[in-house]
Amino acid sequence: MEHIIPKSRGGTDRVDNLCLACHDCNQRKGSKTAEEFGYPHIQKQVKETLKDTSAINSTRWKAYEVLKQTGLDVECGTGARTKMNRIRLDLPKTHYFDACCVGESTTNHLYFKTKEVLFIKAKGRGSRSRTNLDRYGFPRGYLARQKFFFGFQTGDMVKAVIPRGKYQGVWFGEVACRKTGSFDIKGKDGKRIAQGINYRYVQVIQRFDGYAYGKGVAELA
Structure with a gap:
């Protein structure tokens, strides 16, 4: 088994x-x-686990008690009240609008200055495995032991200014590093937008911190 x-x-x-x-x-x-x-x-056959929900249910009141000890104003709200506020304000059910509707202090009107939403996804910082596998479980390339190459590591958000060649122009995205110094740039959809870029044309915008960031448009009703 x-x-x-x-x-x-x-x-x-x-x-x-x-x-x-x-x-x-x-x-x-x-x-x-x-x-x-x-x-x-x-x-896909595995049922969705509720381990995250269980963790929240086990710790939420302890978190409330610790926050109260700070002396700050702390307000609690139920899921039912959040839903009521969301329906009253005619907002779609999303995490970011739910956050606006928590608690009794929710106002009668909400005014949004932007339609942009920041999405954050946990990606981790790699794994102990040094081998990539194909769909059948056979080795497909080996990962280097070191993480940094020429001051960069895979996952850094970068700007690449390429003066000539097939990818001439300015590119923004996530870098994939090689020990040869020939890097790839990936767009927000995870696909390569520039390949085989010399590291000298690349500069860091934000160091990789274990999370992937992206922007979207709020689903206003």
Whole structure:
């Protein structure tokens, strides 16, 4: 039996988190999820866990008590009140509008100065695995042991000013580094927009901090 989501990453021994696997696949999979190991269709069979909800329910009142000790004004609100405020203000159900509707102090009118929304996604800072695998589990390239190359690391937000060649122009995006000094630039959709760029044409805008950032447009009703 094999854990679809490893126990080391929050998985459990529940039946819906188990599947059959041979010994060799079990060893190669290690601490990867089924999707990372090349079996996304098996990953989809797993029911969505409520571990994040459980963590919030276990800690929310402790967080409230600690915040009260600061002497600041702290206000609580229920999910029902948030929903009522959101419906009253005729706003779509999104995380950013829910944040505007929490608690009794929500005003009768909300005025938004911008339609832009900042999206933040946790990506982590890499893994212990030094090998990329294809969909069948076979090695597909090896990762370097070092993270920094010529002062850059993969994931840095950069600006590239390329004076000539196929990618001549100014490019903004996420950099993918190689030890040769030939870098790639990825756009906000994760696709390469410039490839094989010399590191001398690249300058850092923001260091990689484990999160991916993007902008979107608010879904106003």
